[in-house]
Amino acid sequence: MTAVDVLVVGAGPAGSTAAERLARHGHSVLVIEEHGRVGYPVQCAGLVSRRVLDLAKAPQVVRRPVHGATVFSPQLKSLSFRAPEPRAFVIDRAGLDIALADRAANAGAAFETETRFDGLVGPPNGSVRAKVTRHGNRPGEIEARIVVGADGVASAVARAFRLRRPVEILPAFEAEFPQSPGDPDLVEVYVGNTISPGLFGWWIPDGAGGARVGVASNADGTPARVYYEHLVAQIGRRFGQPLRNPTGYLVSGIPIGTVPNISGPRIVLVGDAAAQAKPLSGGGIYTGMRAAELAVDVVHEALVDDDLSAARLSRYDESWRREFGEEFDKAQYLRRLFLKFSDTELEAILEALKESGTTETIVAFGDIDFPTHVVRRLLRQSPSLLRLLPKAVGALWGGEGRRAPDLDFVSDRAHQ
Ligand SMILES: Cc1cc2nc3c(=O)[nH]c(=O)nc-3n(C[C@H](O)[C@H](O)[C@H](O)COP(=O)(O)OP(=O)(O)OC[C@H]3O[C@@H](n4cnc5c(N)ncnc54)[C@H](O)[C@@H]3O)c2cc1C
Structure with a gap:
């Protein structure tokens, strides 16, 4: 033995x-x-922060840096934020x-x-x-x-x-498209109850002219593939042409909840x-x-x-x-709140985020490893968001002064 x-x-x-x-x-x-x-x-899907690259010390796995994201509402209204420097990395x-x-x-x-x-x-x-x-x-x-x-x-x-x-284990389904239109500098996030109740759908540039497209959703008995089909149709509407010839399907699950x-x-x-x-x-x-x-x-x-x-x-x-x-507790709380929103409310939240200054805040303080930090700032800053999310305030107000472990761009801006 x-x-x-x-x-x-x-x-x-x-x-x-x-x-x-x-x-x-x-x-x-x-x-x-x-x-x-x-x-x-x-x-x-292979989208990571710089912290992963620092821990892994394997720069050769980077396929493409990305500079931000566009979030699409169920009716395809969108909100984009783009930073001059890379904010995440698509990896092999x-x-x-x-x-x-x-x-x-x-x-x-x-x-x-x-x-x-x-x-x-x-x-x-x-x-x-x-x-x-x-x-x-x-x-x-x-x-x-x-x-x-x-x-x-x-x-x-x-x-x-x-x-x-x-x-909770969220069912997930993803496919690779060797060719796709779209901005290779930005990832796309699709929210909505017909697309991915419980989380979101994603379009991630693969660094070679294609994209990784997938979805994770509530375990409500509907196969994740059904939501994936809705997502692909939605992305087709957004590009004005269908995505074709997917390869490399994957089916898996994401554990949620400590x-x-x-x-x-x-x-x-x-x-x-x-x-x-x-x-x-x-x-x-x-x-x-x-x-x-x-x-x-x-x-x-x-x-x-x-x-x-x-x-x-x-x-x-x-x-x-x-x-x-603390980050996981607050994120879980926000997620439970997010689960309650109708598609109409999601549209309203996206509109509220378009208020002046919010995209700048997202660019300055967005951090994919510690997302609640930027949500807290947005709630302080945006009266219409506060009206839409009053319950989030109590959960997120505390913890001022705690910061995520440094990412260069976050700490630089935070100290300015
Ligand atoms: C569709 C999808 C997209 C995702 N996209 C991202 C993303 O973009 N960015 C991100 O950060 N995270 C993403 N994740 C989550 C990420 O993949 C996981 O959090 C990460 O892989 C967890 O790493 P791990 O080492 O804990 O487990 P895993 O990577 O799952 O590794 C577990 C290993 O254990 C092996 N194993 C399992 N059972 C046994 C057994 N009984 N005996 C021996 N070996 C066994 C498996 O074969 C596997 O190699 C995504 C997940 C899914 C499902």
Whole structure:
């Protein structure tokens, strides 16, 4: 039986980030990945902030910088904001996963692909014994002092360790269009109850003349593909011509809503397995990678002290909450508010955002990793938005003085 200090389940961005950092600390680390190739199948639109590039140190994965966004109402009224400098980056998502896995392997982590975590042999006691299946049919066991569950939205690890799952998993559907009209500097966001009740649809330039088009919506029983078809029709109306010849469909889910515990005896969860996707956008690459760093700080010292108890590892829950708790709570509150809006109200909110000065505020303070910061500013600034969203005020008013970790453009403007 293989025996290691740390078994990381899942070679996505969160798992490989944790593996690399733990291997650098000198622990023996094994990453298992159920698929045959790290990074595939791609299940992501690949839009990230500069923070991801800084953490990943893999500039080669950038396909295109984007400078802002256009939001479209159900009736195709629009609001655009465009900054002179890049505000987000379209990346080769498979390339990111591969680059992170390479770095982890170079730091000393071992990788086994086509190896699936199936469950535990008995409760964690002195060590963890994980049941795995190799190459589709060969059962095996791996012994580890601790498991890092980085196995994504459906996390078998979370279930095996009896950690509670997120309340909501939004179904998502995306396709790639090798060719598309549209402004390659801006992403497009489509809201509306017939298109994507619960979140939004997106059109993201792929940096090669095409676009990634997808949608995530409430789990209301309607297949995400139905909303995707509505979105593609809407985008066709917006461009005055249909989008043609999609390739590379993906179907997946986005966890929304924090879970009560992201650690327990001999276990920590990171990334989508820990429901760390941002509630207002569903993006989870930055938050998952950062969570992996926070988890590693705690796990490394716990391994050194040989104290892998629930109490010791709960320091990771605390550090996660310190860094992201307030943002996630406020974002969840805003999302619940957003879910109640009719299409008519969404039209009115978009109109209110066109008031003078608001686009400048969005350009100056918009931050895709911490979106509630700009919403708070907009509510202070716009009387008509305040009239439309009175309930948001209480939830967002507090927390003045807390700032997101620096992104150059945000901190520069904030200090002016
Ligand atoms: C349609 C869509 C678009 C998205 N777009 C964006 C975006 O533009 N920007 C953004 O930041 N986020 C986006 N996200 C979210 C983002 O993809 C996730 O938050 C991110 O991938 C989470 O990383 P992770 O490492 O936690 O998990 P994952 O990337 O899901 O990796 C988990 C890994 O674990 C493996 N695995 C699963 N089960 C097992 C098992 N039992 N045994 C072994 N291995 C296993 C999987 O094969 C996978 O490789 C999107 C999500 C969807 C669905």
